[in-house]
Amino acid sequence: MTGATTSALHMVAQSEPGEHRTLIVTLFSVFVAFTLAVTVWAGRKTKDATDFYAGGRSFTGFQNGLAISGDYMSAASFLGIAGAIALAGYDGFLYSIGFLVAWLVALMLVAEPLRNSGRFTMGDVLAFRMRQRPVRTAAGVSTIVVSIFYLLAQMVGAGALVALLLGITGEAGKNLIVVIVGLVMILYVTIGGMKGTTWVQIIKAVLLILGTLLITVLVLAKFDFNISQLLGAAADNSGKGSAFLEPGLRYGVDTTSKIDFISLGVALVLGTAGLPHILIRFYTVPTAQTARKSVLWAIGIIGGFYLMTIALGFGAAALIKQETIIESNPAGNTAAPLLAEEIGGGAGSTGGAILLAMISAVAFATILAVVAGLTLASSSSFAHDLYANVIRKGKATEKEEVAAARIAAIAIGAVAILLGVFAGSLNVAGLVALAFAVAASANLPTILYSLFWKRFTTQGALWSIYGGLFTSVFLVLFSPVVSGEEKSMWPGVDFQWFPLENPGLISIPAGFFLGWLGSVLSKDDDATGKKYAELEVRSLTGAGAH
Amino acid sequence: MSSTPPTGRSPDVYEEVQQSEEFGELRRTHRSFAFPLTVGFIAWYLLYVLLSNYAGGFMGTEVVGNINMAFVLGIAQFVTTFALAWWYARHAGAKLDPRSEQLKQDVESRLAGGSTEVGK
Numbered sequence: 001m002t003g004a005t006t007s008a009l010h011m012v013a014q015s016e017p018g019e020h021r022t023l024i025v026t027l028f029s030v031f032v033a034f035t036l037a038v039t040v041w042a043g044r045k046t047k048d049a050t051d052f053y054a055g056g057r058s059f060t061g062f063q064n065g066l067a068i069s070g071d072y073m074s075a076a077s078f079l080g081i082a083g084a085i086a087l088a089g090y091d092g093f094l095y096s097i098g099f100l101v102a103w104l105v106a107l108m109l110v111a112e113p114l115r116n117s118g119r120f121t122m123g124d125v126l127a128f129r130m131r132q133r134p135v136r137t138a139a140g141v142s143t144i145v146v147s148i149f150y151l152l153a154q155m156v157g158a159g160a161l162v163a164l165l166l167g168i169t170g171e172a173g174k175n176l177i178v179v180i181v182g183l184v185m186i187l188y189v190t191i192g193g194m195k196g197t198t199w200v201q202i203i204k205a206v207l208l209i210l211g212t213l214l215i216t217v218l219v220l221a222k223f224d225f226n227i228s229q230l231l232g233a234a235a236d237n238s239g240k241g242s243a244f245l246e247p248g249l250r251y252g253v254d255t256t257s258k259i260d261f262i263s264l265g266v267a268l269v270l271g272t273a274g275l276p277h278i279l280i281r282f283y284t285v286p287t288a289q290t291a292r293k294s295v296l297w298a299i300g301i302i303g304g305f306y307l308m309t310i311a312l313g314f315g316a317a318a319l320i321k322q323e324t325i326i327e328s329n330p331a332g333n334t335a336a337p338l339l340a341e342e343i344g345g346g347a348g349s350t351g352g353a354i355l356l357a358m359i360s361a362v363a364f365a366t367i368l369a370v371v372a373g374l375t376l377a378s379s380s381s382f383a384h385d386l387y388a389n390v391i392r393k394g395k396a397t398e399k400e401e402v403a404a405a406r407i408a409a410i411a412i413g414a415v416a417i418l419l420g421v422f423a424g425s426l427n428v429a430g431l432v433a434l435a436f437a438v439a440a441s442a443n444l445p446t447i448l449y450s451l452f453w454k455r456f457t458t459q460g461a462l463w464s465i466y467g468g469l470f471t472s473v474f475l476v477l478f479s480p481v482v483s484g485e486e487k488s489m490w491p492g493v494d495f496q497w498f499p500l501e502n503p504g505l506i507s508i509p510a511g512f513f514l515g516w517l518g519s520v521l522s523k524d525d526d527a528t529g530k531k532y533a534e535l536e537v538r539s540l541t542g543a544g545a546h
Numbered sequence: 547m548s549s550t551p552p553t554g555r556s557p558d559v560y561e562e563v564q565q566s567e568e569f570g571e572l573r574r575t576h577r578s579f580a581f582p583l584t585v586g587f588i589a590w591y592l593l594y595v596l597l598s599n600y601a602g603g604f605m606g607t608e609v610v611g612n613i614n615m616a617f618v619l620g621i622a623q624f625v626t627t628f629a630l631a632w633w634y635a636r637h638a639g640a641k642l643d644p645r646s647e648q649l650k651q652d653v654e655s656r657l658a659g660g661s662t663e664v665g666k
Contacts, residue, residue: 090616094598097623101591104627108580108634228611235612246606247598247616258599265595269588288646292638299631303624452577534560540572541646543563543653 020341021166023357024364031207031365032184038199039192049398050546052193052405053120053380054283057546061290063202065297068281070201072099072272072298073208073305074150074370075157075333076432079363081306082339083332085313086325089234089244091251092313094261095433096306098268103302105444106273107295112288113451113539114279119546122279122443123385126450126465129531130458133393136385138465142442143276143381145469146435147374148415150277153431154374155420158367160333165360178420181368186413188372189379190406197369197376198284204362204369209305211362215336215355216308218343219315230311233318244317260500264433267504271436274443277377288542312336319343330487337363371416379408433502434476441468441507445515451539453519454532460519467518468511475503559656563649572645579637587630594619 046052084092118124123139162168162177188200223230231245238244251261282291316335319342328334337359341347344355383405388396445464449456475498482489484496538544563569597605605616
C-alpha cells in the first residue's frame with residue numbers, strides 16, 4: 001500500500017517535473033493560513049499604540065530572541081550565504097562571521113540603553129536630547145531608506161525562488177507570486193501590528209531552524225559526520241581544488257577586490273546595531289535586562305544557524321555541479337533548495353520533491369516574515385517620527401498615529417511589490433550587505449554619539465545621518481552594483497567610477513566624522529547639559545523607562 | 547549653561563544623579579568593560595579579515611585533513627563571539643544590574659517625592 005503510493009507519487013513526480021510545485025504551494029499555504037490566524041488573534045489584542053508598535057512590551061527574552069533571529073535570518077542569510085559558499089567556497093564564509101560578530105555591538109552598546117531611553121522607534125533615542133523635528137525627519141528618512149534596500153534584497157530572493165521552484169518562467173506568474181507575498185505581508189502588519197509580526201517571526205524562526213537542521217544532519221550523514229571529508233568533497237567537486245577552501249576565490253583577485261572584502265567586513269560588523277527593524281525589537285520586552293537576554297538568545301540561535309549554513313554551502317558545492325547551481329541562478333541564490341532536492345534523492349524522486357518543497361516553503365516564509373518586519377519598522381518610523389512628531393507636531397492622537405502607520409504599511413508594501421517585480425538576479429547577500437553599509441554609516445554613528453557623547457548636537461546628528469546616508473547611497477549608485485558590469489543592476493549602461501561594491505570603508509568613517517565635525521562646529525549647545533543628564537541616567541538605569 | 551533656569555523639576559534630579567558618585571561608578575563599570583572589549587573584538591575580527599586577504603599561505607595551512615587554518619580561525623570567531631556574549635552577560639548581571647537598580651529606585655523615589663512636596 002505504502003509502496004504503491006510511493007511509486008505512484010514517484011510516477012507523478014517523474015511525469016510532471018513541477019510536481020513539487022503542488023507540495024510547495026500547499027505547505028506555504030498552510031504556513032500563510034496559520035500565521036494569518038495568529039495575526040488576527042494578535043490583532044484583537046492590539047488596542048493602543050504600545051501594542052501596535054511594541055507588542056505591548058510583553059514578550060519574554062527567549063521569545064524576543066527567537067523573533068530577532070527570525071527578523072535577522074533573512075533570505076540573504078539562508079539563500080545568499082549558502083549560495084555564496086557554494087560558488088565562492090571559503091569567501092562566502094565571511095558573511096556569516098560578520099553577521100554574527102556584529103551582535104556584540106548590539107549587545108554591549110545599543111540594546112539596553114536603547115530600550116531604556118526610547119519608546120517605539122530609533123528616532124525616539126536620537127530625538128531625546130536634540131531638536132525633535134529635524135532629527136526625527138532624518139531618522140525617519142534613513143529608516144525608510146535602509147528598509148527599502150533590505151526589502152529589495154528580500155524581493156530579489158523571492159523572485160529567484162519563484163523562478164526556480166515553481167517553474168514559472170512567465171513574468172506574469174512570477175509577478176503574481178510577488179503580489180501575493182506583498183499582500184500577505186501587508187495583512188500581517190496592518191492587522192497584527194508588532195504583536196502579530198513578532199509571532200510570525202517566532203514561528204518562522206522555529207521552522208527555519210528545524211528545516212536547516214534537518215538538511216544539515218542529512219548532509220553531514222552523507223559524509224559520516226566528518227567535516228574534513230565534506231570539505232574535501234566540496235573542493236573536488238567545485239573543480240577548484242584546495243583553493244575552494246582558502247580565502248581569495250572571490251575577493252582575492254586583485255587589490256580592488258581585496259579592499260572590497262575589507263569594506264564588506266566593516267559594513268557587516270557595524271551595520272547590525274543600526275538596522276531599524278532590529279532596533280525596534282528591543283522595545284517589545286519589558287526591561288533592559290530582558291532586552292539583554294533576548295540578544296543573548298539571538299546570538300546563540302543565529303550563531304548556530306550560521307554554522308549550519310556553512311554545512312549547507314559546502315554540502316551544495318560537494319553534491320551539485322557548479323554549472324547546475326549557476327544555471328539555476330547565476331548568483332547562487334538557489335543552491336540551498338537544490339541541495340535539499342539532491343539530498344532527498346535527487347530530481348524526480350519523491351524524497352527530493354518533499355525536501356525541496358519543505359525548504360522552499362521555509363524560504364518563502366522567511367522572505368514573508370522579514371519583509372513584514374521591515375515594513376513594520378518603516379511604517380512605525382513614518383507614523384511615529386514623521387507623521388506624529390513632525391507633520392502633526394505632536395498633536396496627533398494615538399489612534400490617528402496608528403492609523404497613519406497602517407496606511408504607511410500599505411504604501412510601503414506596494415513599494416516592495418514593485419521592487420519585487422523589477423528586481424533582477426543580484427546575489428541577495430550582497431544586496432543586504434549594502435543595507436548594512438547604509439545602516440552603519442547613517443544610523444550607528446548617531447546612535448552611539450547620542451548615547452555616549454555629551455557634546456553631540458542636533459547639527460552633528462543631522463550631518464551624520466544625512467552625510468552617512470548620502471555618501472553610502474551615492475557611492476553605491478556609481479559602483480559596479482548598479483552599472484558597468486554583467487552582473488550589475490543595469491548591465492547595459494556604464495556610469496560606474498567607484499570601484500568597490502560595498503561603500504562601507506568610505507561611508508562609515510564619513511558618518512562618524514561628520515557627526516563629530518557637525519557637533520564641534522555647532523553654535524548652539526542645545527544638546528549639552530540637562531537633557532544629556534536625563535538621557536544618560538535613564539539609559540543606564542532604566543529610570544522613567546516606558 | 548548650568549545657570550540656565552530649569553524648565554521643570556525632573557531634569558534637576560537627573561543632573562544631580564548624573565553628578566553623583568554612585569552613577570559615576572555605574573558609568574565607569576559599564577564603559578571600562580564594554581568599550582575596550584568592543585575595540586578588542588572588532589580588532590580581532592579585522593585581523594581575521596586581513597589575514598584572509600593578505601596571508602593566503604598561512605590561511606591555507608592544513609591543520610587536520612582538509613580543515614585549514616582559515617576554517618579554524620573562522621570557527622574561532624564564532625567561539626569568541628559566544629564567549630564574549632556570555633562574559634558580558636555575567637559582568638552585567640553581577641556588576642551593572644545591582645547598581646542600576648539601586649539608582650533607578652533612587653531617581654524614581656526622588657521624582658515622586660519631589661512632586662508631592664513641592665507639587666504646584
